[in-house]
Amino acid sequence: MIAIEHLSFHYARSDFTLRVPALTVADGEKVALVGPSGSGKTTLLHLIAGILLPDAGNITVGGTRPAQLSDAGRRAFRIATLGLVFQDFQLLEALDVLENILLPYRINPALNLTGEVRERARQLARETGLDHRLNHRPGRLSQGEKQRTALCRALITRPRCLLADEPTGNLDPPAKSRVLEVLFEQCARARASLLLVTHDLGLLSLFDRAINLGELSP
Amino acid sequence: MKHVWFLAWQAIRFNRLQSAILIIGLAVPLYLPLAVNGLVTRYQVGLLQRAVSTPLVAGGLGSRFDLVLHALYFRGNVPRLLRMADVEAIRATGYAAPIPLYVRYTARHAPVVGTTLDYFTFRGLQLARGEQLLELGDCVLGADTAASLKLAPGDRLMTDPENVFDIAGSYPVRLCVMGVLEPSGTPDDRAVFVDIKTAWLIEGLAHGHSDITTTNTDGSVVLNRSATNVTANAALVEFTEVTPQNLSSFHFHGDPDQFPLSAVIPVPKDEKSATLLRGRYQGPEATVQILAAHSVVEELLGLVFRIKRFFDANAALVGVATGLFLLLVVLLSLRLRRPEMETLFRLGCARGLIAKLVAAELLAIGAVSLALALLGAQATIALVSLW
Numbered sequence: 001m002i003a004i005e006h007l008s009f010h011y012a013r014s015d016f017t018l019r020v021p022a023l024t025v026a027d028g029e030k031v032a033l034v035g036p037s038g039s040g041k042t043t044l045l046h047l048i049a050g051i052l053l054p055d056a057g058n059i060t061v062g063g064t065r066p067a068q069l070s071d072a073g074r075r076a077f078r079i080a081t082l083g084l085v086f087q088d089f090q091l092l093e094a095l096d097v098l099e100n101i102l103l104p105y106r107i108n109p110a111l112n113l114t115g116e117v118r119e120r121a122r123q124l125a126r127e128t129g130l131d132h133r134l135n136h137r138p139g140r141l142s143q144g145e146k147q148r149t150a151l152c153r154a155l156i157t158r159p160r161c162l163l164a165d166e167p168t169g170n171l172d173p174p175a176k177s178r179v180l181e182v183l184f185e186q187c188a189r190a191r192a193s194l195l196l197v198t199h200d201l202g203l204l205s206l207f208d209r210a211i212n213l214g215e216l217s218p
Numbered sequence: 219m220k221h222v223w224f225l226a227w228q229a230i231r232f233n234r235l236q237s238a239i240l241i242i243g244l245a246v247p248l249y250l251p252l253a254v255n256g257l258v259t260r261y262q263v264g265l266l267q268r269a270v271s272t273p274l275v276a277g278g279l280g281s282r283f284d285l286v287l288h289a290l291y292f293r294g295n296v297p298r299l300l301r302m303a304d305v306e307a308i309r310a311t312g313y314a315a316p317i318p319l320y321v322r323y324t325a326r327h328a329p330v331v332g333t334t335l336d337y338f339t340f341r342g343l344q345l346a347r348g349e350q351l352l353e354l355g356d357c358v359l360g361a362d363t364a365a366s367l368k369l370a371p372g373d374r375l376m377t378d379p380e381n382v383f384d385i386a387g388s389y390p391v392r393l394c395v396m397g398v399l400e401p402s403g404t405p406d407d408r409a410v411f412v413d414i415k416t417a418w419l420i421e422g423l424a425h426g427h428s429d430i431t432t433t434n435t436d437g438s439v440v441l442n443r444s445a446t447n448v449t450a451n452a453a454l455v456e457f458t459e460v461t462p463q464n465l466s467s468f469h470f471h472g473d474p475d476q477f478p479l480s481a482v483i484p485v486p487k488d489e490k491s492a493t494l495l496r497g498r499y500q501g502p503e504a505t506v507q508i509l510a511a512h513s514v515v516e517e518l519l520g521l522v523f524r525i526k527r528f529f530d531a532n533a534a535l536v537g538v539a540t541g542l543f544l545l546l547v548v549l550l551s552l553r554l555r556r557p558e559m560e561t562l563f564r565l566g567c568a569r570g571l572i573a574k575l576v577a578a579e580l581l582a583i584g585a586v587s588l589a590l591a592l593l594g595a596q597a598t599i600a601l602v603s604l605w
Contacts, residue, residue: 051564072568079566090561094232095225106221107567113221137232153565 001027002048002161002193007057009040009047018043020057023211027160030184030194032204035213041197044213045163048195049082050074062160079108083154083192085183087166089146091138091153097145098134101125101152111157124152128182144175148182155186162187164196168203180206222571226578240547241587247540248591251533253598258526260599262519268404269515271341273492276300276308276316276482276499276508285507286514289481291405292321292329296480303475304506305482311498313491314484320417321480325377325393328363331409332417340485343406347371348397351413354424354468355460357393358411361401369395374459375410377420391420392459418477419460419468426460426468484508548580 002025010017018040025031033041046052048059050066058065062081066074078084091100099106101121105113125131128148138146147167154162164183168176180203187194196207204210230237268290277285278298287293308316317340320332335350337343338358348371351358359369369375373395393412401407418424430440430448442449460468470477486492492510499508552559559572 049564075566075568084564086561086564090557090564092558092561094228099228104565106225107562107565107571109571 001025001060001062002195003058003060004048005058007044007047007054007059009043009052009054011043016040018047020044020213025161025193025195027193028188028191029209030187030207031196032207032210033195033197033213034199034201034204034210035215037199039213041213042165045084045165045195045197048161049078049084049163051078076108076110079104079111079157081160083157083159083162085147085150085154085162085164085167087169089138089150091146091149093138096135096137097125097130097141097149098122100138100149101156103153104157117156121152121156124155124186127186128152129178142175143171144178147171147175147179151179151183151186155190155192158190159192161193161195164194166197166199168198168200176200219574222574222578223582225575226582229575229579230582236551237583240544240583241590243540243547244544244584244587245590245594247533247536248588249594250536251530252591252595254526254529254533256595256599257602258522260603261522264404265515265519266512269511272483272511273486274314274484274495274508275511275514276304276484276506277480279505279507282507282509282514283518285481286509286511286518288321289319289483290511290515292331292409293405295322299478299480300482300506301475302477302479305479306475307506308482308484308495311495313495313498314486317483317485318414318479319481319483320414320421320478323377323380323417323420325357325375325410326367327378328360328367328408328410330357330377330417330420331411332414332420333411334414336485337411337483340483341402341404341406343402344400345397346400348395351396351411351416353460353465354413354416354419355391355394355465356396356413356416358397358399359395360399360407360409360411362407363410364395364398369398371395371397389422389458391416394460414479415470418470421478423472423477424468424470426464429467548576552576 002023004020004023006022007020008017016038033044035041043052047054048061048066050069053067059067061077064077064081066077069077092103095103098118098121101124102113102117105111105117122131122134125134128151130145130148130152133141133145133149138149141149147170151167154164162183167183168179171179183194183196184206186192194207198204269286272290275286275289277289277296278300280297284294285296288296302318305316305318308314315336317334317336318332319337321329323330331337338350345358346361348358357375359367359375364370367375375393375395377390377393379390393410393416399406399411412420415424427450430450439450440448441451484495486495496508496510499506562572562575563569
């Protein structure tokens with residue numbers, strides 16, 4: 001569960017200030033986050049992930065307040081609790097699909113890369129239709145396949161909460177549908193909360209509810 | 219750390235062209251000083267070993283470097299020759315046993331070393347095949363010479379003419395290969411050893427021809443005949459090879475005490491004898507110089523090392539310039555890979571781990587470069603040694 005109270009944040013040398021009086025995402029809930037460009041959608045995801053720290057207010061994710069953790073604690077929290085999906089996939093070009101999925105286990109000493117984890121990565125790849133691409137590097141994948149790889153990478157640690165920043169923004173309609181279908185299926189299977197930023201209002205009906213960030217700020 | 223190495227290796231493999239360029243760019247400036255140092259050290263050890271095992275070298279007055287290089291490594295010519303009488307003079311002092319050397323001719327470009335059997339004992343040279351020098355015209359080959367000329371005991375080896383256009387010069391002599399020496403890793407491996415008399419035979423101080431003293435000789439080759447002397451013309455054919463049939467016809471002309479030598483290795487009884495012997499030949503009237511080979515070689519190496527210091531400074535400057543270029547390349551590469559680093563950070567990777575990743579890549583590239591440079595330097599040293 002994600003809970004935000006009286007959140008306030010502003011970038012140095014910027015007039016923009018993000019204010020969120022209250023926002024809650026329940027376990028297993030699928031929430032779309034919409035709003036005009038520059039309303040702070042990506043910033044909010046970064047605050048929830050602990051990549052940025054709020055000026056004021058509280059953010060609680062699964063009972064943990066990332067702002068109260070040390071740098072190392074926030075990194076561990078991010079890997080253990082959250083799954084992040086970005087609009088531009090952000091896959092490592094040097095690694096094949098399987099290794100991109102396993103990347104969180106290679107960059108966090110707290111996570112143990114076992115045979116069971118490898119099998120889970122292959123299982124995720126099978127479920128997302130990537131099993132024939134496991135040994136291919138991102139350069140040889142379609143946009144939809146790249147995003148599904150990024151999705152598998154976000155899910156491999158079994159996160160309690162998935163934060164997706166316009167994951168379908170660069171995809172054509174068929175690929176968009178396939179990625180969302182996989183995303184919802186995997187979140188439902190893991191009972192993970194989903195907070196997804198989108199500009200595509202046509203997708204809102206697929207979510208449990210939508211939050212317009214522009215309307216939240218006082 | 220294994221995950222760091224794994225990711226570093228993946229990045230190197232993915233950027234294989236850039237990595238290869240970096241490796242080569244780093245390996246070349248590492249290779250040059252390593253190869254130069256290796257070669258110089260090898261030469262130093264080789265030169266010093268030979269010099270240490272040869273306490274004294276005697277020769278005519280002139281460049282001490284030329285004399286020592288000639289006597290120890292059979293290289294170049296000496297400015298002045300000695301006479302056989304000088305050997306006897308050294309022997310007469312009672313301080314040393316002199317081993318004569320006459321190195322002037324070559325056989326298929328290998329130096330022909332005229333000496334006595336004492337030389338083999340002095341150097342500890344052992345026969346690998348065949349027999350020792352027995353008669354005039356015999357030769358024993360160093361291991362490298364035998365291998366490169368593909369010669370074995372029983373084969374024949376022609377000496378090189380001194381000057382093909384000088385019909386009055388010394389004629390080539392066909393030597394009989396009697397034996398091949400065990401490899402010693404010294405200049406002896408690249409030499410052709412003959413008895414000192416055979417060296418004089420090549421010089422033309424001895425020769426063999428058909429007997430013209432008897433009355434049944436072909437009259438067309440005789441210019442003048444008296445009761446005590448027969449003079450032949452140029453039509454008289456001289457033998458170019460010593461065989462059992464013509465061996466007895468070979469004879470020397472002139473005073474053996476005046477026969478030439480290029481150097482002498484006096485083997486002193488002890489250190490005191492060596493000092494006393496050197497003292498004997500240090501007067502202003504001396505026509506022979508006796509040198510401590512070790513001191514001369516060390517002096518020579520001192521000159522080499524002075525030049526090497528220049529190369530070292532040059533290598534250091536090239537190293538600094540290369541280091542700066544590499545730093546620039548790495549910084550530009552990091553800038554290009556910034557999104558990748560940002561992704562790792564967002565996914566929860568510590569900045570320190572990202573730094574370790576970059577360091578591991580650089581370390582791997584550096585290690586491969588160093589390994590290549592070492593291998594290249596070793597190969598160069600081995601090749602130069604063969605050559």
